[in-house]
Amino acid sequence: MRTVRTLTAAVLLAGTALMGLPGVSVAETASPGPAPSKGEEAAPTEAGTSFRTATAVRPGQRATAQASTGDYLYWQFPADAAQRPTVRASVKLPESATVRAASTWQVDVYDGLRRRQACRFGSQTATASGAASVELTCHLRTVRAWAEPWSGDPLPGAYYVRLTAVRLAATDVGLPFEASLDVSTADAGAAAAVDGRLSTPLTQGSSATVEPEDGWSSGWWSTRWLWTAGGAALAALAGIWGYSLTRGNGRPAGVPGGS
Numbered sequence: 013m014r015t016v017r018t019l020t021a022a023v024l025l026a027g028t029a030l031m032g033l034p035g036v037s038v039a040e041t042a043s044p045g046p047a048p049s050k051g052e053e054a055a056p057t058e059a060g061t062s063f064r065t066a067t068a069v070r071p072g073q074r075a076t077a078q079a080s081t082g083d084y085l086y087w088q089f090p091a092d093a094a095q096r097p098t099v100r101a102s103v104k105l106p107e108s109a110t111v112r113a114a115s116t117w118q119v120d121v122y123d124g125l126r127r128r129q130a131c132r133f134g135s136q137t138a139t140a141s142g143a144a145s146v147e148l149t150c151h152l153r154t155v156r157a158w159a160e161p162w163s164g165d166p167l168p169g170a171y172y173v174r175l176t177a178v179r180l181a182a183t184d185v186g187l188p189f190e191a192s193l194d195v196s197t198a199d200a201g202a203a204a205a206v207d208g209r210l211s212t213p214l215t216q217g218s219s220a221t222v223e224p225e226d227g228w229s230s231g232w233w234s235t236r237w238l239w240t241a242g243g244a245a246l247a248a249l250a251g252i253w254g255y256s257l258t259r260g261n262g263r264p265a266g267v268p269g270g271s
Contacts, residue, residue, distance in 0.1 A: 059085035059175075059191065063126065066172050068222045071097070075193040081115065082185045085175045087193050090222040092229050093157035093168050093209070095197040097121075098134075101175050103146040104190040113181035114141035119148040124169030124214025129153070137178070148175070154200045157209045157229075168229075169214030170222045 053070065059077035060066040066086035069075045077085055091097045101119045118137045121129045134149035152166060159165035175191055213228050215221070 056087075059087055059193075062086060063122075063172055069193060069195055070225070071195045071197045073195070077191045077193075079189060079191060080185075081177055081180055081187045081189055083176070085191055087173045087195075088170045088222055089173070089195045090213075090215075090224050091152075091155045091166070091168065091171050091197060092213075092224050093155055094200045094229075095155050096200050097152045097155070097171065098196045098198070099150045099152070099173055100194040100196075101148040101173070102192045103140070103148075103175070104192075105140055105144055105146070106187055106189065107144065113184060114139050114179075115177050115181070115184060116140075116179035117146050117148060118176065118178045119150055120174045121150055121152060122172040122174070123166055124171070124216070125167075126172070127164060129166055129171070139179075167214055168210060 053073075055073040056067045056069060056075045057077065058067060059075070059079065061084060063086060066088040067075065067077075069087045069089045071089060075087055079085055089097070099119060099121055103117050105115075116137060116139045120136075121131070123129055129152055131150040132153055134151045136148060136150050138146045138148055140146045152171075155166045155168055157168065159167060173193060173195075175193070215223075
């Protein structure tokens with residue numbers, strides 16, 4: 013035993029000495045260098061002029077574009093089930109336009125079926141009267157995994173944003189302006205879960221391809237399954253407890269059994 017302990021101590025001392033020698037560090041030779049981080053996709057700097065040419069924008073990006081008053085600008089972004097998208101658009105007018113007639117700007121959002129979606133709240137329309145910029149906001153309803161065709165509820169797929177001036181003086185048509193678009197999404201949680209899902213997201217009819225970074229959700233899983241399983245377990249326990257209360261302690265002592 014003493015010999016084994018002596019050999020073990022010698023091995024440990026030799027290993028410690030090797031670890032302390034320069035150029036033989038295990039941490040330096042075994043640990044690989046940090047992996048290069050993947051570069052983020054550049055935000056778009058232009059906008060489409062129709063639904064089919066709408067420029068794809070990912071939530072979190074800030075898209076910009078330069079156009080002329082009277083043009084229609086189109087972007088598109090992906091929205092999955094149980095998400096609440098928010099669209100923020102801004103228009104920066106040239107200094108010469110601030111002293112001319114007032115102009116009214118509007119942002120509209122359409123789903124993959126080209127149905128115009130109503131905003132829950134926000135300044136969807138704004139008038140530039142002596143101001144150098146206009147801010148527009150549209151908070152959409154929660155995207156549902158499935159809905160009846162007549163309901164008009166938002167469904168998973170591509171969503172199109174259209175920005176234009178709905179009221180513009182004839183003398184102001186053709187003036188240059190700068191536009192920017194910000195899209196963000198918030199998770200609504202299990203409260204927005206429904207029994208059903210689409211076979212495929214509504215992304216047809218566009219030259220660009222939009223898809224969430226993590227892909228489209230399957231639609232069948234939600235935390236409602238956890239609540240269902242928990243409720244079933246509690247019901248089973250309650251049944252066992254109720255049975256134990258009603259079955260009694262068996263036959264009383266001293267009572268003969270039946271023949």
